[in-house]
Amino acid sequence: MTVPTATPALVGIGCRLPGDVHGPAAFWEFLVEGRDAVAPMPEHRWKVMRDLLAPEDRPEQPWRAGALADIDGFDHGFFGISAEEAAVIDAQQRLLLEVVVDALYDAGMSLESVASRRIGVYVGAAAPDHATLAFAAGERPGMLAAGGIGASMLSARVAHCLDLHGPAVTVDTACSSALTATHQACRDLAVGDVDTAIVAGVNLLQNPLITRAFVDGGVLAPDGRCKPFDAAADGYVRSEGVAAVVLTHWGETLPERDRVYALLRGSHINTDGHSRGGLFAPSSQAQAALLRDTYAVSDIGMDEVDYVEAHGTGTRAGDRVEATALAGAFARPPEQPLWVGSVKSNLGHTESAAGLVGLIKTALSLHHGRIPATLHHTQPRPALATLPLEVVTEARPWPAQEQRVAGVSSFGYGGTNAHAVLTSPPGPQRSSAGAATPEAEPAGPVVLPLSAATAQGVAETAQTWAEHLDEQADLAATAALATHGRDHRATRAAVIADSVPAAREALTALAAGRTPPEAVGPHTAARQRRMVFVFPGQGGHDPAMGTLLAQRFPEFAATVERVQAALARHEGHEPWTPGREPRGVAGVQQATFTVQVALAEVWRTRGVIPEMVVGHSLGEVAAAHVAGVLSLDDAARLVCARSAVLADAAAEGGLLATALDREQVTQVLAEVGGQVSVAADNGPGHTILTGPHEVLTTLRDHLEERGVFARYVAESPPAHSRFLDPYLNDFAASIAGLHPQAGHVGMVSTATAETVAGEYLDTGYWTRQLRVPVQLHSAIRHLAEQTDSAFVEISPRSVLSHAIEDTLTHHHLPGATVAPGSSSTGDEHTRLLAAFAGLYTRGHTPVWPTASRWRPAELPPPHWHRDTGTDATPAAPLADALATAAPEQRRALVVEAIRGIVADLSSVPLTQADYDAELTAIGLASRDLLVLRAQLRDLHPALAQLDAATIYRAATINALADTLLELLPTPAPEPVEAVTS
Known part of the structure; x- marks a missing residue:
């Protein structure tokens, strides 16, 4: 079967449907179990709706509907929407944003990967429930509310936020x-107007007057059941739903990356025109013409169709007309x-979302x-019983054949x-441009990252993923999907594992x-910090170091060969290869240097x-070699000479290694009478002493x-001590002629504790x-006080991270972080x-192989x-604070209140200079000014009438503070008691 490469492929599904259905897996389970989600409106929602009806229009019992339990909750922080704006926009917008992201993630598309691309939203x-209620309330809606009312804002909001x-x-x-x-999305894909299309449908029941009108019109089933094509069909039941799909070109999908649910082989739309029964009466002739035209443009024969997901509302006229047209x-x-x-x-009938819900089911x-x-069908209507329809x-299996074919109707x-033709995809698909040969699959353990806005969110995600993974799960593929197909939010954790259990x-x-040994985090991810590589000295080696790394990282193995070749050119070289235990002090030193350079190359690649x-x-x-200060040959000569001296001593x-602090060290050195000295001050409570064995x-x-x-310290010589004094002249002679360079990376010396110029690192x-x-x-x-830094230890085993x-911590430098890995005692690959x-x-950014x-x-x-609580929390209890503040404190309180709000909206740290900068210059858009x-x-109650024009005129934090002080009441002076004699 040949499929044109431009054919739309459905690769992602998101849905929020009645019956607590969230996502395609839950929807499929709901369908195969034959569940019915129609029930009385949830009590908390019914109370709100009932109060909007006139007393004479209120039914004794809640209306039955396919209702979503929660339409008020919204993760507004994820989308950068303030609580104030979230409170006044249509709940359809809020739910739509979340469900579209669900669909993208189901397609394996992170939001970072789709941003700025030519992707359409349909x-x-x-x-119109939200709009009718907003204007009926009698309040004057502000600009924030205006962005949450119009139907056009449903698609616009998605495009803007993503x-x-x-x-x-x-x-x-x-x-x-x-x-x-x-249909419109498929046309745009076919002609190349978009690379990918997001199609969504949304329907919420918020204004009970609309349902009241449908009840009065007799179109709703008295028992609250849709009974498609059944003899007892007497109307439909209204329902809520939000659904979204992601469509892309079939020719650009890859079997190892994309899951293709179905192909959309054709679609068509038409209109009844002047139907004999009136505006609301369906036309059998128009529907039949639509079906014939759709299959004509899809290049699929009507005799190939196995199943049609009908509009099937369960109304008498609608069922009769549709069945006649199908037959x-x-x-x-x-x-x-x-x-x-x-x-x-x-x-139930999800109305404007119904066509997409039916398409997803299909x-x-x-x-x-x-x-x-299909539920609630026990006996076909007599007028339809003779038609060739079943x-x-x-539930039944699809007929066994090379291609499954189905149609979906929506009127x-x-x-x-509208009608669409769907087929199953053919065998393994390849890009028309030709896919690059995949890299070799990584062996051994994998990293499974997970993240959320909060630690609680990470815990909930971890629980869901633990329940989701079964013994048949492909752990490597799951880790790759989590790494590349999801965005990585503020609170992060990761699991390192080599099996599903x-x-x-x-x-x-x-x-x-x-946090088990196999995991890291959760930690709150900070903004990108200066990257600092830390290369430890003695103590990070083990007998088998480099074995697994050489097997699983080609760049590691190649660098080991290159470094060992350089060492071999110098006197004192102790040959070493991964898998061979290094011997003696010189062997350990040279092998450690080799592994450090090779690990740095792994990180670089x-x-x-x-x-x-x-x-x-x-x-x-x-460190000096990686910084570009020493050539590999100079570094190799230095290591060979250095290791020979230490081996002799x-x-x-x-x-x-001790946990002594500086005061304790002084006491201990006095006790041992000068026989022991400090070799290294690694940190508070991390002191290395040297002396006779x-x-x-x-x-x-x-x-x-x-x-x-x-x-x-294993295999340790008395480095950095008086024992080396007799060797220093010969050592200096052996390394004479080094050619240090300026280097391309900055370096801080642990001999001087200061930044050092590369040229200074001579003999x-x-x-x-x-x-x-x-x-x-x-x-x-010194490094951490310069700027926020991330310290990464380059070693086969962590030895300095705790120090x-x-x-x-000791010096109160929270702007720096250390990435030592976990406390795992696993192999070097796991570490x-x-x-x-x-x-x-x-x-x-994730950097591990996948x-x-x-x-x-x-x-x-x-x-x-x-x-679900969309009320904003004030930046400070200003009214209470001003009531008790001294006059000279009032302005400072107002400035701080404004600064707190502006800092949250701009998402950047503010300096004192920013107080006089225009608000738009420090990152506030016009919408942010409305939130401000x-x-x-x-x-403060006195600011209730503050208008937008005042904000625009003030323009800066300081100017705005002066304006607010003019509006705020000045406390009356405390009365002075009269003094009598």
């Missing part, structure tokens, strides 16, 4: 609105009737190869009719508020580039008896660096992924932080 909507640059069109053809919008157009023999059905039997049926049952009343009560266990722990480097002892050589002493052993035992942590520097104590504590403080974190994940949870396939993985819809006015009016 919305079918016909319910930064989409295709057409934004709202279509109103009554009950056929959404399928008519689908006449398809002309099936009696022994081969056309199968028909209607989702309205499950949900696409899911094609995808799963099963046709769900209502599917029991507007004003006479606009391990992932589920870690997710369950996160859901319970715990993943897009993580340092802006500053800092190295600890041996690590300073790798190793018999005389070693290193002892026997003295260090005795000191270790003594400290442990006092409850102080003390541990010998003399490295000779002093080997002898003087390491000042990591001061170097990290760096303690330094930042590297944990470091990647640690950086991600602190706000950086599978090239995203499918067949699926993820549940996102957890929305749906705030609304929040200022809530601060």
